[in-house]
Amino acid sequence: MTVADAAGDGAALDRRLLPDTADVDAAGALTLGGCSVAELAHHYGTPLFLYDEAHLRARCREAVAAFGAGNAIYATKAFLCRAMARLAVEEGMLLDVASGGELGVALAAGVPASSCVLHGNNKSDDELRRALTSGIGAIAVDSFDELDRLDAIGRQGLPVADVLIRVTPGVHAHTHHYIATGQDDSKFGFNLANGDAELAVRRAESSAATNLVGLHCHIGSNVFDADSFGRAAHVMAAFASRFDARQLVLGGGLGVPYVQGEQAPSITDWARVVLDACTAAGFTEPVGAEPGRAIVAAAAITVYRVGTIKDIPDVRTYLSVDGGMSDNPRPVLYGSGYEAFLPRAVEAERTRRFRVVGKHCESGDVLLQDARLPADVAVGDLLATPVTGAYGHSMGSNYNKLCRPPVVFVADGEHRLVVRRETIDDLLATDLG
Ligand code: LLP
Numbered sequence: 115m116t117v118a119d120a121a122g123d124g125a126a127l128d129r130r131l132l133p134d135t136a137d138v139d140a141a142g143a144l145t146l147g148g149c150s151v152a153e154l155a156h157h158y159g160t161p162l163f164l165y166d167e168a169h170l171r172a173r174c175r176e177a178v179a180a181f182g183a184g185n186a187i188y189a190t191k192a193f194l195c196r197a198m199a200r201l202a203v204e205e206g207m208l209l210d211v212a213s214g215g216e217l218g219v220a221l222a223a224g225v226p227a228s229s230c231v232l233h234g235n236n237k238s239d240d241e242l243r244r245a246l247t248s249g250i251g252a253i254a255v256d257s258f259d260e261l262d263r264l265d266a267i268g269r270q271g272l273p274v275a276d277v278l279i280r281v282t283p284g285v286h287a288h289t290h291h292y293i294a295t296g297q298d299d300s301k302f303g304f305n306l307a308n309g310d311a312e313l314a315v316r317r318a319e320s321s322a323a324t325n326l327v328g329l330h331c332h333i334g335s336n337v338f339d340a341d342s343f344g345r346a347a348h349v350m351a352a353f354a355s356r357f358d359a360r361q362l363v364l365g366g367g368l369g370v371p372y373v374q375g376e377q378a379p380s381i382t383d384w385a386r387v388v389l390d391a392c393t394a395a396g397f398t399e400p401v402g403a404e405p406g407r408a409i410v411a412a413a414a415i416t417v418y419r420v421g422t423i424k425d426i427p428d429v430r431t432y433l434s435v436d437g438g439m440s441d442n443p444r445p446v447l448y449g450s451g452y453e454a455f456l457p458r459a460v461e462a463e464r465t466r467r468f469r470v471v472g473k474h475c476e477s478g479d480v481l482l483q484d485a486r487l488p489a490d491v492a493v494g495d496l497l498a499t500p501v502t503g504a505y506g507h508s509m510g511s512n513y514n515k516l517c518r519p520p521v522v523f524v525a526d527g528e529h530r531l532v533v534r535r536e537t538i539d540d541l542l543a544t545d546l547g
Pocket of ligand 1: 189190192210233293332334335336365367368404405406407408444471504505509531
C-alpha cells in the first residue's frame with residue numbers, strides 16, 4: 115500500500131501540505147497571504163513560485179528559538195534570492211553559503227559576511243580568498259587540500275580563517291543515496307573512523323592560517339527519522355569533547371511531508387533530539403544547525419497552467435503543464451513524490467488519475483507519476499503543486515531554453531515580485547554570437 119493509497123483514493127488535498135496562511139474563499143478557491151492565487155497567476159503569468167512570507171518567518175523564528183541566536187543557520191542552497199537572504203537574517207538566522215555565488219548573493223542582499231559560513235568540498239582559491247577578505251564568519255573545511263590552500267593563502271597575508279572541521283561521522287541517514295552524506299563512503303568531510311578527522315583538527319589547531327572554532331557534520335537531507343540525527347549528534351559530541359571545540363554544527367537535513375500521510379518531526383522536535391544527545395554525551399558548548407528545506411519547502415506552491423490533456427484509453431491520461439523538470443527537477447533526480455490540486459477547487463475530491471508532465475522534450479519530464487485530480491480538470495485550468503519551496507527554484511535550469519519562473523512573496527494581502535520571470539534576452543545575455 116502506498117502512502118497516497120493510505121490517505122484514501124480520491125481524497126481532497128490535505129490542507130496541512132499548504133503554507134501557513136493558505137485559506138479557501140467563499141467560492142472554494144485558494145488564497146495565500148490574503149491574496150487570490152488565481153489573480154496572482156493572472157497578474158504574473160505561469161509557471162509561478164508563490165512564497166508565503168509569514169510561513170518563512172515563522173520557521174526561521176522557530177529555528178532561532180530552538181537552537182539559539184548565532185546557532186540557527188539557514189542553508190541558502192534550498193532557496194536563495196536577495197529577499198530570502200534578508201528575511202532569514204532579519205529573523206535572526208545566519209547563512210550557510212555553499213559557493214562564491216551564494217556568498218555573492220548574500221553580500222548583495224546587504225548581509226554581512228560575518229553572518230555567513232562557507233561550505234563546499236572543492237572551494238577554489240578565489241572563493242577562499244574572497245570569503246576571507248570580505249570577513250566571512252567561518253569556513254567549514256572539507257579536505258586536507260583545503261587546509262593546504264588556506265595555509266598558502268595565509269602566507270599571502272590574508273586574515274586568519276575561523277574554521278569548522280567537517281567530519282563524516284559514519285552514520286548512515288535513511289534517505290535517497292544521492293543526498294546521504296554521513297556515511298564513510300562520501301566525498302564530503304574528514305572520516306572519523308580512519309583518524310582523518312582527528313588529524314584535521316590537530317592541523318587546524320596548529321596552523322597559523324586557521325583558528326579552530328568548532329566541528330561540523332551533515333548526515334544527509336530529507337531525513338524523517340529523528341534517531342539518525344540523535345546518533346550523529348552523540349558521535350559528534352563525544353568526539354568534540356576531546357578538543358577545544360567551542361561549537362558543534364550538526365548540519366541540516368530535516369525532512370518535510372511532501373505527500374498525503376507523510377509525517378516529519380518539527381524543527382523544535384529535531385532540536386530537542388540533537389541537543390539532548392549532545393548534553394548526554396557531555397558536550398556543553400553551543401550546538402548549531404543548518405536547516406534549509408524545513409524553513410522553505412512548505413512555504414511555497416508552484417502554479418502552472420494546464421495546456422493539454424491526452425487520454426490513451428486503457429493506458430493512462432497525460433496532463434501537460436507549462437513548466438516541468440526545469441522548475442522542479444526533484445521527481446526526475448530522486449523520484450520524489452508531490453501532490454497536485456486545482457486552486458479553484460481546493461476542497462474538491464480528486465477522483466481521477468493523471469500523469470502530470472512538463473513541456474520538455476523528454477519522456478522523463480514527469481512532475482507527478484500518478485496524480486489524483488478532480489475529474490472536471492480542463493485545459494486552461496490552473497494546477498498547483500504544494501511543498502515546492504526548496505530545491506525547485508534553486509535547482510532550476512533553462513533546459514530547452516525555457517525561461518525560469520518568477521518568485522512572488524505574499525503577506526497580509528500584499529504581493530511583491532522578488533525574482534522576475536526570465537526573458538529570451540536573459541537567455542542570450544551570455545551568448546556572444
Ligand atoms: N548543511 C549542509 C552542509 C548541506 O550540505 C545541506 C544540504 C544543508 C545544510 C541543508 O539541508 P536541508 O535542511 O535542506 O536538508 N537537492 C536535494 C537536497 C540536497 C541537499 C544538499 N545539502 C533535494 O532536492 O532533496
